[in-house]
Every structure is written in structure tokens, then in C-alpha cells.
Amino acid sequence: MTREQRLGRVFVELADSLVDDFDVIDLLHLLCDRSVELLQADAAGLILADQRGLLHVMASTTEEARLLELFVLQNDEGPCLDCYTSGQQVANVDLDEVGQRWPSFYAAATAAGYRSTHALPLRLRGQTIGAINLFCERRSTLSEEDLDLGQALCDIATVALLQERAIRSSEVLAEQLQGALNSRIGIEQAKGVLAARADIPLDVAYALMRDYARQNHLRLSSVATDVTTGAILPADLQPTKKS
Structure with missing residues (x-):
């Protein structure tokens, strides 16, 4: 499959997720997964602002990326925060060159094995509601075409989050x-x-829950509740082996 064919399928996949009462968490994880895949990153983490403007880590492709994003929020520094604050892309960041700018982020990111990073905003009409951070284990340089592609993916997710009813009413967005x-x-x-x-x-635990939710057309949050209460057992989540 060519990159263009894969890209077309990704946009269809994102569009198909935008049904009534869509699963926000699943959409954000899908955005992280496909951004990593199409932009040849190794991991991604996504932060989103709540109704008070407080930022939270809402999705990630790996546990390491989630912990690194939490570290960014706790230490109030890093490309993802700069991206969210400015509403502008912070791309092609060579970590060896930013130790003085973001010392805490530099230490944590390099300790996790990353060499470069890119941050793209979730924005619409001047309103920025979050940002996605891509982490690379090598020095990675994204072209203008790559950045346009990554931003297009973010824009689709942002439109989904804001929708017409949310654009008309900030209370709906907050909820x-x-x-x-x-x-x-x-x-x-x-x-x-x-x-x-x-x-x-x-x-692996998250992947099993997510796959189970998709295969059974359930909301991920509902599956999570059943796992916690014991209504869904670990054995129930194992993929069915084909004979």
C-alpha cells in the first residue's frame, strides 16, 4: 500500500469515528496512533485543556510517552506546552540543542531514549484546545508536507471535539x-x-480493553468500568484464536 493510499484510509477512519455521541478518548488515541504511523515517530502523547484551562494528558501511544507528558505538565516546560500556549507548531526540535531552554524536559526525554520531538496544536479559528507531542528515538526532520499532514489530522480531531453544538455553547464543550x-x-x-x-x-492491558470495545461496539469507558468491577475478566479480553 502506498503512502497516499494509507493516508486516504486514515482520513476515512477518522471520519468514520465521528458519529453521534462519539468516544472522545478513542478518537484522541486514534489521532496519536496514526500520527506516529504516518510521520514515522516512535511515540506520541496528547494534552487537552478542561473548562478551567487546566491541561491533562488524555492519550498516548506508550506508557513512557504518557509519563513524559505528565512530567511536562508538572514541571511547566517543554515543546508541547509552548505549542499549546502559542497555538503554533514547535517542530524539528533536536533535544541536544534545547537543554538550556527546557532543562527538565531535556533530561527526562533523553533519559527515555528520545533524540528529537515535534509538537502540533489542536486548534480551530484561533482557539487552541490542546497539543500532540511526537517523540523520536533518532534525529527526525519533518518536511513542510509532513507538517501539513500532521496538522490536518489534528484539525480533524479538533473539529470533532468542537462540533457545531460545542462551537455555539462553551458549556457543551466544557461538559x-x-x-x-x-x-x-x-x-x-x-x-x-x-x-x-x-x-x-x-x-498491553490498554490494547486488550480497546480491542474488546471496538470488536463488541462498546464504549471504552464502559469496558473499563466492567473490568474494574470484575464483570469482564482478563480471559474475556483475550483475542479469539482462529481455527
Whole structure:
């Protein structure tokens, strides 16, 4: 499959997710996954602002990326924060050159094995509601075409989050983002519960819950609740082996 064909499928996949009452968390994870895939990054983390303007880590492709984004928020520095504050891309960042600009982020990112990073805003009509950070284990340089592609993916997700009803009413947007945050907390708890019960890594636990939700046309937050309460057991989440 050519890159153009893959790109077309990704945009269709994103568009197909925009049904009524769509799953915000699943959309954000899909954005992270496809951005990593198409822009040849190694990991991604996404932050989103709540109704009070407080930033939260809402999606990531790996546990390491999630922890690094949490570190960024706790230390109030890094390209993702600059991207969110300015509403502008902060791309092609060679970590060896930014130690003085973001000393804490530099130390944490290089310790995690990353050499470069890119941050793209989730924005619409001058309103920035979040940012996605791509992490690369090598020195990576994105072309203007690559950046336009990554921004287009972010723009689709932003439009989905804001929608007409949210654009008309800030209260609806606030409720949507708060609902996503509440869902994320429940999903993180369920991920830990499943990882402990099944003795598997956190990333694997999340992937099992997400695959189960998609295969059974369920909301990820509902699956997380059932995992936490024991209504769904680890064995129920294992993929069915084909004979």
C-alpha cells in the first residue's frame, strides 16, 4: 500500500469515528496512533485543556510517552506546552540543542531514549484546545508536507471535539472535555487493575480493553468500568484464536 493510499484510509477512519455521541478518548488515541504511523515517530502523547484551562494528558501511544507528558505538565516546560500556549507548531526540535531552554524536559526525554520531538496544536479559528507531542528515538526532520499532514489530522480531531453544538455553547464543550477527563481516569484505573490481575504490561492491558470495545461496539469507558468491577475478566479480553 502506498503512502497516499494509507493516508486516504486514515482520513476515512477518522471520519468514520465521528458519529453521534462519539468516544472522545478513542478518537484522541486514534489521532496519536496514526500520527506516529504516518510521520514515522516512535511515540506520541496528547494534552487537552478542561473548562478551567487546566491541561491533562488524555492519550498516548506508550506508557513512557504518557509519563513524559505528565512530567511536562508538572514541571511547566517543554515543546508541547509552548505549542499549546502559542497555538503554533514547535517542530524539528533536536533535544541536544534545547537543554538550556527546557532543562527538565531535556533530561527526562533523553533519559527515555528520545533524540528529537515535534509538537502540533489542536486548534480551530484561533482557539487552541490542546497539543500532540511526537517523540523520536533518532534525529527526525519533518518536511513542510509532513507538517501539513500532521496538522490536518489534528484539525480533524479538533473539529470533532468542537462540533457545531460545542462551537455555539462553551458549556457543551466544557461538559464534553470534563466527561472525557472522567472517562480517562476510569480507563487508567481499569488498565492498572487488568495489568495486575493478568500480570501483563500496562500498554498491553490498554490494547486488550480497546480491542474488546471496538470488536463488541462498546464504549471504552464502559469496558473499563466492567473490568474494574470484575464483570469482564482478563480471559474475556483475550483475542479469539482462529481455527
